[in-house]
Amino acid sequence: MSHESTEITSEAELRELLGAPMPRAVAKERVRLHAWDREWLARSPFCLIATSDAAGDCDVSPKGDPPGFTLVLDEHTIAIPERPGNRRADGFRNILSNPHVGLIHLIPGRSETLRINGRARLVREAPFFDRMVVKGHRPVLALVVEIEQIFFHCAKAFMRSELWRPGSWEPDALPSHARIVKDVQRVEETVEQLETYYGDQYAAKLYAG
16 A cells, blocks of 8 residues: 655645635634624633644643633633643643644534634633632633634534534444543553543532542
């Protein structure tokens, strides 16, 4: 089997292959929040945050909470609370050396997404933290993003993937997460112990430190 490939090495080559974007696609970029952006954020329970360190090594981290967890501070600024997790802090460590971030906010069932690019900083305390309390948990830090670019992304990727069509879902096509963890990580626990860990008690500790 041949492994030869033809690599694209310039924007000119890329444009020759893909063509120029439609004027509407270029014009949709904005620099401040519109009323519909605010409404979208108020209804979004999930986002993805892309970061990279000073060397360009990348990370994408999912964030989720009740709808509206992304707090609008003003027309140029949003804040995202941190909840208890695995404490790797990969994205946060990236931000300390490179503040540029990219976010995608989703609404279940909607195929469009809201994309936000900007500069981020980590805040350990601010008056708005009181507005981020969920189930008694007040975040220990928040990601504050100064918006540089915002726009709605088209629905084609979600339409092609049929992501929101339940008939296309096959959650049991792969073994349980506990089984996968046992196979890919060096852990002392048995599969049964891992099944217990990732069971009801896992959900019960979503907001426990």
